[in-house]
Amino acid sequence: MRYRLPFRPFRPRRLPVTQPAFRLDADAVEVLDSTAAFRIRLLALIRAARSRIHIAALYLQEDEGGQEILDALYAAKAAQPGLDIRVFVDWHRARRGLVGQKKHAGNAAWYQAQAALHEASVPIYGVPVQTREIFGVFHLKGFVIDDTVIYSGASLNNVYLDKLGQYRYDRYHLIRQRDLAQAMSAWMTGMLSANPAVRRLDQPTLPDPAHNNRIRQFRAQLEQSQYALAGSTLSEGGGLSITPYLGLGKRNRLNRLILQLVEETSEHLTLCTPYFNLPTLLEQAIASLLRRGRTVTLIVGAKTANDFYIPPDQPFKSIGALPYLYEIRLRRFARQQQTAIDRQKLHIRLWQHDHHTYHLKGMWVDDRYQLLTGNNLNPRAFRLDLENALLIHDPDNRLQASREAELARILAHTSRIDHYSALETPHDYPPKVRQLLRRLGPVGIHRLLYRLL
Structure with missing residues (x-):
């Protein structure tokens, strides 16, 4: 008997005609064109900072790229003692080694x-979203430097910064908007720094039996929390604008926004x-779009461009099966939607560039909306992790040139799937992958994909 998750139909409400938003000038939005450009610009902004540097990322890694960022932060603090620097990373991720690494x-x-090497203080906060990492992580994104926001799904290490000749490709938007910067900064300093569940990682911490209870209370607060939009206006009547969103838990505000954007696509969704x-719910919304004759483009990383991919000539670890599980899921979806592929209504494009990896997230809806987000658009992001996003409303198509240029760069290293059979089946996988898939079985694979991954 096939395993099925309990399901309750949900139809998202339409986006409100008016919603709080910050006015945005077209020349205040810059899309950086590469991973290396992201690293160079981030370091330049850190060096030039005068009032605040507030960074939210999944992790700041101990490697050459992470060291360069941390050195720049300490140098900025030494040069400007009054500079407010705070770094927020996931509590659990910061206190363990890499996946597959020994204790x-x-x-x-x-x-x-x-x-211990510096007189200046650069606080690094560990943010716990759940008592165990497997049940939820701090996946918030955004670098607020003075009145500028750099928004990207990237964390901070060698591959996300293109430090040693290998990059993990993401989106990189630089937005100069004082009210947006203030809203994101105020939430980080007020909601995160001040909460007793959030602990300093740059200082030794003693065991605390009450910490798990504080984390549970903190998660409940996070589920109800949103950015304060002081200085915002209503978006009715047109005009370029941007709105930040937060989301944690089932059917949160960000999840609803994503479903609403898909539901209201009138021509084309990317x-x-x-x-x-x-x-x-998201897969059903996309299937509904295709039935209604809309055009959908899905840009997905090839399994060899997945950050968990292990080449067959290297020692296999169980985590290396993940890219194959995602391909199984993609092949199944493509098979179900082959008619839409044949009709040129569904375009599935696989990204692959040499030995580099792919980490892009986000949506483009018609020529009207862009969603910048770190949300992986998977069940884990919709249920477990703390996510955020920036919704750009562009009714007058002011950002057309930068939007088209960004998409052209993304598509440059993609190939189109014309038929689901172009994707491999488990029969084609390396022996150890096939062995693991057999051990999991259909029910185990289904549970893993829909509940954890």
């Missing part, structure tokens, strides 16, 4: 060692995700 103290030990495993 390790994690990045937290490095943060503390670096702090969607990027590195790990193809759409939540049931």
Whole structure:
């Protein structure tokens, strides 16, 4: 008997005609064209900072790229003692080693060692979204430097910064908007820094029996929290604008926004995700679009461009099966929608560029909306992790040139799937992958994809 998750039909409400938004000038939005450009610009902004540097990322890694960022932060603090610097990363991720690595103290030990070398203080906060990493992580994104926001799904290490000749491709938007910067900064300093569940990682921490209870209370607060939009206006009547969103837990405000954007697509939807495993509601919304004759483009990383991919000539670890699980899911979706592919209504494009990896997320809806987000658009993002996004409303198509240029860069390293059979089946996979898939079985694979990945 096939395993099925319980399902309750849900139809998203339409986007309100008016919604709070910050006015935006077209020349205040810059799309950086490469991973290296992201690193160079981020370092330049850190060096030039005068009032604040507030960084939210999944992790700041102990490697050459992470060291360059941390060195720049300490140098900025030494040059400007009054500079407010705060870094927020996931609590659990910072206190363990890399996946597959033996027991390790994690990045937290490095943060503390670096702090001991400097007189200046650069607080690094560990944000716990759940009592265990498997049940939810701090996946918030955004770098607020003075009145500028750099928004990207990237974390901070060698591949996300293109430090040693290999890059993990993401989106990189630089937005100069004082009210947006203030809203994101105020939420980080007020909601995160001040909460007793959030602990400093650059300082030694003692065991605390009450910490798990504080985390549970903190998660409940996060589920109800949103950015304060002081200085915003209503978007009715047109004009370029931007609105920040937060989301944690089922059917949160960000999840509803994503479903609403898909539901209201009138002509064309473009969607990027590195790990193809759409939540049931999102997959159904896309299928509904296709039935109504809309055009959908899905830009997905090839399995060899997945950050968990292990080449067959290297020692296999169980985590290396993930790219194959995502391909199984993509092949199944393509098979179900082959008619739409044949009719040129569904375009599935696989990104692959040499030995580099792919980490793009986001949506483009008609020529009207762009969603910048770190949300992987998978069940884990919709249920477990703390996510955020920036919705750009562009009714007058003021950002057409930058939008088209960004999409052209993304598509440059993609190939189109004309038939689902172009994707491999488990029979084609390396022996150890096939062995693991057999051990999991159909029910185990289904549960893993829909509940955790």
